[in-house]
Amino acid sequence: MAEYSHLHPATRPYADADTNTRIAWLEKPRWIGYPRAQEILGKLEDLLKHPRQPRMPSMLVIGSTNNGKTNLIHNFAQQHPADENPYGEHILAPVLYIQAPPTPSESGIYSEILSTLFERVPSSSDAARRARVIDLLRKIETKVLIIDELHNVLAGSSVKQQHFLNVIKYLSNELQMSIVGCGTGDLLRAVSIDPQIQNRFTPELLPRWQLDTQFRKLLKSFEMTLPLKQASQLHERLLASKIHAMSEGTIGELSALLNTATKFAIRNEQEQIDEEVLNACGYVAPSDRTQLAANL
Ligand SMILES: Nc1ncnc2c1ncn2[C@@H]1O[C@H](COP(=O)(O)OP(=O)(O)OP(=O)(O)O)[C@@H](O)[C@H]1O
Ligand SMILES: [Mg+2]
Structure with missing residues (x-):
C-alpha cells in the first residue's frame, strides 16, 4: 500500500x-470536530453538569439549514447514551433527543417524548399525558432535553406559540432540567415574544x-x-x-x-x-x- x-x-x-x-x-x-462545534459541545457539557435548581440555564443552537445543528447535537447525545441500569426499575437517560412536533401543540410534544422512550401515549387528556411525561422524565433522571426543529413552533398562531413555549418552560421548571432548542434564525424571532423564555435561553450561533x-x-x-x-x-x-x-x-x-x-x-x-x-x-x-x- x-x-x-x-x-x-x-x-x-x-x-x-x-x-x-x-x-x-x-x-x-463523518464527524469533523471544527472549533465552533467543539466550543458548543463544551457548553452543552456545562449544562449537563449544572446543579439542578428551579431556574435552569437553557440554550438555542441557531444556524441556517444544512449547517450542522443536528449533527452537532447528535454527537453530544451519542456521548451520553441512556444507561440500561439493569439493577434499577428504569433506564437512566441524562440526555434525551426529540424533534419538535410539526405544529406547536402540547399533546404533540408529550407524544414525541413518550414515543422516543417507547412508551404508550395515553389517549386521554393533555393533563394525563403531562403527568405521564413528568413522572417518566423524573424517573429516568433527564437533565438535558434536546428539541430539534424547534422553529416548527412558528407554524401556529401566536396564541399557540405562546402556549407551546409555556409548556417548555413548565417542563424545565418542574423537572429542573435544561432545554436545548435547535432551529433556524426564525426561532430567535419566535422566542422573542416571551421575555421569560428569551432570558433563560442563551443563543449559540452556527454562522455560515x-x-x-x-x-x-x-x-x-x-x-x-x-x-x-x-x-x-x-x-x-x-x-x-x-x-x-x-x-x-x-x-x-x-x-x-x-x-x-x-x-x-x-x-x-x-x-x-x-x-x-x-x-x-x-x-x-x-x-x-x-x-x-x-x-x-
Ligand atoms: N461536523 C460535521 N462534520 C462533517 N460533516 C458535517 C458536520 N456537520 C454537518 N455535516 C454535514 O452537513 C449535513 C447537514 O448537517 P445537519 O443535518 O446537522 O444540518 P442542520 O443544521 O441540522 O440542517 P436543518 O436545519 O436543515 O435540519 C450533514 O448531513 C453532514 O453531511
Ligand atoms: Mg437539522
Whole structure:
C-alpha cells in the first residue's frame, strides 16, 4: 500500500479499494470536530453538569439549514447514551433527543417524548399525558432535553406559540432540567415574544462559513477523509475560494460537493479534485437549484 500521507489513517486503506468500497466509505456519515462545534459541545457539557435548581440555564443552537445543528447535537447525545441500569426499575437517560412536533401543540410534544422512550401515549387528556411525561422524565433522571426543529413552533398562531413555549418552560421548571432548542434564525424571532423564555435561553450561533483560515482548515480535514490517491490541496487559495463560492457557506453543501467531486474523480480515474473536476462533476449549487425551479 502506498503511504497516502495526505489521508487520515482510517481513510488510507480505502484509497486502494475497489470503486464500490471507496464510494461506500465516502458516503458513511463523518464527524469533523471544527472549533465552533467543539466550543458548543463544551457548553452543552456545562449544562449537563449544572446543579439542578428551579431556574435552569437553557440554550438555542441557531444556524441556517444544512449547517450542522443536528449533527452537532447528535454527537453530544451519542456521548451520553441512556444507561440500561439493569439493577434499577428504569433506564437512566441524562440526555434525551426529540424533534419538535410539526405544529406547536402540547399533546404533540408529550407524544414525541413518550414515543422516543417507547412508551404508550395515553389517549386521554393533555393533563394525563403531562403527568405521564413528568413522572417518566423524573424517573429516568433527564437533565438535558434536546428539541430539534424547534422553529416548527412558528407554524401556529401566536396564541399557540405562546402556549407551546409555556409548556417548555413548565417542563424545565418542574423537572429542573435544561432545554436545548435547535432551529433556524426564525426561532430567535419566535422566542422573542416571551421575555421569560428569551432570558433563560442563551443563543449559540452556527454562522455560515466565511472564506477564511477556519474554512481552509475545514477543507484540510475533509480532504483527509476523501479516499483519493493524490493530494488535492483543497485549502489552497484558488480551490478554496471556488469551493466556498459553489457551496455557499454551509457545511452540508460543502460535504455534498466534495462527495460528488470525489465520486467523479474516482470513476474517471483522476484521483484528485481540481477545478476541472469541480466544474464537471455535476454538482448544482443551492441558488442554481432555486433558479432551475424558477425557470420551470
Ligand atoms: N461536523 C460535521 N462534520 C462533517 N460533516 C458535517 C458536520 N456537520 C454537518 N455535516 C454535514 O452537513 C449535513 C447537514 O448537517 P445537519 O443535518 O446537522 O444540518 P442542520 O443544521 O441540522 O440542517 P436543518 O436545519 O436543515 O435540519 C450533514 O448531513 C453532514 O453531511
Ligand atoms: Mg437539522
